[in-house]
Amino acid sequence: MTARAPVVTDTDVALLRSLARERSVVAASRAVGISRDTAVYRLARLERAFGGPVVAAERGGRGHGGTSLTPLGDRILRDGFDAVELLDARPVTPLAPSNHWVGVYRTGPPATVEVGPGLRLRVPFVADDGATVAVHLDPESVLVARDRFPSSARNVLAGTVVAVTDGPGSVTLVVDVGGARVRASVTEETVAQMRLRPGARVWLYVKATALRRGAPPGPTTRGSPRSRARTPLRPRAGSANR
Numbered sequence: 001m002t003a004r005a006p007v008v009t010d011t012d013v014a015l016l017r018s019l020a021r022e023r024s025v026v027a028a029s030r031a032v033g034i035s036r037d038t039a040v041y042r043l044a045r046l047e048r049a050f051g052g053p054v055v056a057a058e059r060g061g062r063g064h065g066g067t068s069l070t071p072l073g074d075r076i077l078r079d080g081f082d083a084v085e086l087l088d089a090r091p092v093t094p095l096a097p098s099n100h101w102v103g104v105y106r107t108g109p110p111a112t113v114e115v116g117p118g119l120r121l122r123v124p125f126v127a128d129d130g131a132t133v134a135v136h137l138d139p140e141s142v143l144v145a146r147d148r149f150p151s152s153a154r155n156v157l158a159g160t161v162v163a164v165t166d167g168p169g170s171v172t173l174v175v176d177v178g179g180a181r182v183r184a185s186v187t188e189e190t191v192a193q194m195r196l197r198p199g200a201r202v203w204l205y206v207k208a209t210a211l212r213r214g215a216p217p218g219p220t221t222r223g224s225p226r227s228r229a230r231t232p233l234r235p236r237a238g239s240a241n242r
Helices: 010-022 025-032 036-050 071-079 188-194
Strands: 055-058 066-069 099-106 112-116 119-122 132-137 143-145 155-167 170-177 180-186 201-206 212-214
Touching (some): 010 066, 010 071, 025 036, 066 071, 099 119, 119 155, 155 180
Antiparallel strands (some): 055 066, 099 132, 132 212
């Protein structure tokens, strides 16, 4: 059987878990630290991958409607992706590689991770002061703007675009922020409207809740960005439904 590309990330798992609790795409996306549009895109991507809806809209009732997991979505969340039949799954658009940095945790307040002399990130997790920690950030969770504006995002970063890479369905920007590189996923329309090209000055908006702690990899130099893609959970083709 032909091996399939990974289609599920920990952000997808967190989104389904939040939906099961919040019963609202808006509330669930806010809890995960992504935009509503990004959440809708990820849910549609999962539906194409697994061949069926993972959420369903509800109307009326005591809760006055909302969004709930379908049996497929619930099975994915409860039993893991190995429990889902993927023989008829269709290929989906691959996600851009995740941002990955290693830095030093500072208790603050506020709690931050010093990635380098030019990049300090406010984070939602707890660690020992001075501990070396790894931080992950999905490119889809980065909002890009040409001008600064009022925002609730805890991380507002000024940077310069150093690369624009076209991909299937999206464009990846690589932005230099104080010597660290940050990847952001945008649409082709956004690139055209904002005239995003190497050398363009931009502002990046990142919610603290979008930053996740990971296990530090092997020896690395603090402050050097590690832009390797994480190893997502892999759905196993041919496994039996339960």
